[in-house]
Amino acid sequence: MKLITVAGPPSSGKTSMLLRVIDWLKEQGLKAGVVKFDCVASKDDERYRAKGVPVLLGLAGNLCPDHYFVTNIEACARWGQSLELDILISESAGLCNRCSPFIRHALAVCVIDNLSGVNTPTKMGPLLKQADIVAITKGDIVSQAEREVFQYQVRKVNARAEILHINGLTGQGKERLGVLLAQAEDIDDLDGRKLRFSMPAAVCSYCLGETRIGHDYQMGNVKSIAIPDVPRPEVS
């Protein structure tokens, strides 16, 4: 089975694009399933189910979504194998920009849309930088020049990835993505594999449910913002 990690900002078009490419994979005789990771709520599972795609939904709730992902992906992979899927796709939204759910040797796809602003690519961390494929969606609502400028910004951050332009509504461009997914490396077992990028350090009192603000309530792994000395007001 192949494991593909797909991640991108909320509403960037991940599900729309994946539904199209899964259709294409099905035409090629490949069976794909999806595990959707989100924070609080998602109806994506219904969209996949409506198209007959086997799907799991994982909601991180009050946990860091990235930590939740990494502690669950192995079990999800076993689920995929038990269904004899050819391809298991994990779709993650609601990640912090510090993170990426990408795993070494598992094909990593970042989905980003043309409407997200020209400066967004430079603001994104490993999610964009470490992807093997960057799928840019919603090209239909911007001009050619805007698409080019946006792609250029993406290229500046990730010089290596193959950049694809995909229309989530019509599926235009899905064939190339399908080919790349179908060619991805097979994985037998995730045990002992490595993330491409370390998860954020956590475990402070707030991780454990603290809600009060103030020095007395901060414990564990905390980091202070650098603030220049402010001259004190003169007392006359």
Place this chain on the structure above:
Amino acid sequence: MMEDIQSITILGGHSKSGEAEDVALRLVPGDLVAVVGPTGSGKSRLLADIEYIAQRDTPSGRCILINDQPPAPEIRFDMGRKLIAQLSQNMNFVMDATVAEFIAMHAECRDTNLGETGLEELINSVVTQANRLTGEPIVPDTPLTALSGGQSRSLMIADTAILSDSPIVLIDEIENAGIDRRQALDILVQNQKIVLMATHDPILALLAHSRIVLKSGGIADVLESDQDETALLEELQKADAAILAVREKLRKGERLSGSAFRYAEFLAADSI
């Protein structure tokens, strides 16, 4: 690499019902081709196939050759964006930048290495060209998102003609843009591009050197324009000019009389 596009060739696939398309159409720089057919006949699909440089791997089964050959994968999937520029039906910009900033950014990503004065000249020439197409002049420090539909469209066309080095331009319905369509095509074709446009507009369709006729998803015919059609085009253009002239007079609050065609001639004389 991009400069040496000598031709693109469309090799037929099949229609929705599986009927084979008997087409091998080779286009060279300066060619202007209309794509006609009823709504839903597959005009956008054809443009999409060209944009994607399809290799019998899209639903239509068509194959697009560049310089008589299948393109290398890197041209197809990355550089391809620069090979082919597309003016889709969207009429507005979403980017948060002024007209001048936008042109500068586009120039930067096209590897156009200009000095400061070069950049200023470039901005001026794009804006000037755009203003030939629209009745409402564009100013360089206007935010893109504040442009009207006509202004946006004009800027997109001027930008494609001047700034983009894409030798192939695909246009999906330019008619509703409220711009000077003829000038727009002239600008694009003058710059030695291969232009394909999907259109319902008779004047645009006849302006093209040839037209691809689509029926239920397939290419049914490719027609070359002939002398009769050129004569018809002239009449239609006169009628079009007459309507424009009358509209202009009405807008100015003038009273009209006599044959509409007089106004067209009047307008033509005016602009000389």
